[in-house]
Amino acid sequence: MALAPLTPQTSRAYVDVHVIQTVPPANMNRDDQGNPKDAMYGGVRRSRVSSQAWKRATRMHFAGNKPEEDHATRTRGVAAALTEKLGALPGVPDEESAARLATSLLAPLGIKAGKKAGDTAYLFFYGQRQLDRLAALIADRIPELLALSDKKREAAVDELGVQEIFRTEHPLEVALFGRMVADLASLRVDAATQVAHALSTHAVDLEFDYFTAVDDETEKKNETGAGMIGNIGFNSATLYRYATVGLHQLKHNLAAGRESGAAWPATVAGVREFVTSFARSVPSGYGNSFAHRTLPSLVAVVVRTDQPVNLVSAFEDPVRLEGESIAATSAKRLANEHAKVTEQWGEPASFQAVVHAFDEKPALRVEDAFGPGQSFPELLAGLEAHLDREFSGESA
Structure with a gap:
């Protein structure tokens, strides 16, 4: 033929x-x-x-044949995952502090909160490397950010380009299968x-x-x-x-x-x-x-x-x-x-x-x-x- x-x-x-x-x-x-x-x-x-x-x-x-850092995760619990990652950074004294930082880091995304504390209103699809990049944004500013009020911390984080991290360097799964965020067109991936x-x-x-x-x-x-x-x-x-x-x-x-x-x-x-x-x-x-x-x-x-x-x-x-x-x-x-x-x-x-x-x-x-x-x-x-x-x- x-x-x-x-x-x-x-x-x-x-x-x-x-x-x-x-x-x-x-x-x-x-x-x-x-x-x-x-x-x-x-x-x-x-x-x-x-x-x-x-x-x-x-x-x-895919996951069974790739290193963990290349994995993608689809979950309501992105805040909990980020809290765990931040908790391992030097300068983060306890889980409560890590949770406060995670909340501030995710605030610029504008994702609606779910019914359960710490959950988002819908599943969010992201790569582990994207979460690593997010943590790296504040790795050298942790004491400074923790000393701020929640409102001032969110304002400081808003200038770091958090949304750009989730718009770029997508893992293969997100690039293939896309990401639907109902009320945030800027985070969608076709x-x-x-x-x-x-x-x-x-x-x-x-x-x-x-x-x-x-x-x-x-x-x-x-x-x-x-x-x-x-x-x-x-x-x-x-x-x-x-x-x-x-x-x-x-x-x-x-x-x-x-x-x-x-x-x-x-x-x-x-x-x-x-x-x-x-x-x-x-x-x-x-x-x-x-x-x-x-x-x-x-x-x-x-x-x-x-x-x-x-x-x-x-x-x-x-x-x-x-x-x-x-x-x-x-x-x-x-x-x-x-x-x-x-x-x-x-x-x-x-x-x-x-x-x-x-x-x-x-x-x-x-x-x-x-x-x-x-x-x-x-x-x-x-x-x-x-x-x-x-x-x-x-x-x-």
Whole structure:
């Protein structure tokens, strides 16, 4: 399949990630009744895993592979976190003093207080390095600031540029997933990533596991009866997962406050980290009960310069088990849909690559649509090389 030519004038690019993944009996993302989430699609009930659940799983995968100082945190308790950090500074005599300093430092942000003492009214998403920079602002002025009244201290802190710290040098998670602060537009960060709700490619039925837990001490006495009984809803499914990264938006978010030229390497590295973590992560709900972690049967990455394209329409007609596995049929359906979209809309990808675990007929169709099968490290290396080769001129 021919790939679209690129020009130095290209201003937008989207990295689409398509995943086919089969999970065994699981309840990784439950609804308000405690059962696996679902949705109607194509006239039948499908298994569903919310975008929020998979975004958090992706973020947790980031955290497991990065040093703590590079982590991001989303919490109502930013004041408590800052209090703890300030309490470790020389010159801060006690926790009460640290709390007073933290309150003054956060005042310029204008974030509304929550109902619980020390909490904000909503979750605030920030990087650990941003909190470190905030503490460094007053590290050499602690005795002076503590000697002031609360009102005068807040006035002094207001001149230090606190808001600028949270507008610049965003950690990767904030740059990717954005930050929404309802009443403070100046602190908002537009997300570079969109993640779809994962849907099963086929119809599913909700099932229940009735379980009993034995009381070990009762068993020793040869007494009968369970120490606990209950049931857990579950289903099993082959899921289609989709996400897209706006390369231009990610670069814009990472450029804020960084030295000229530093944003582009961070952008390419960020895309690699996202693709890796999105592909390898799994929501952990009821993980001890079901041990449902699997790896995808297929990961396809497509770089487009027109718009992101979710290929879920390949599965509007639900896949049925007829001769081939559901995963294999789903992979062929996905390949056909990608080829059809390219042909009908005349917007070929600038890059496409695929990792898959299929043999013979499914493999032929998948590779005809997405290119030769390769290992995941090879896919990542090829994606990085393509982005550097075709888009590095836009990094300035």
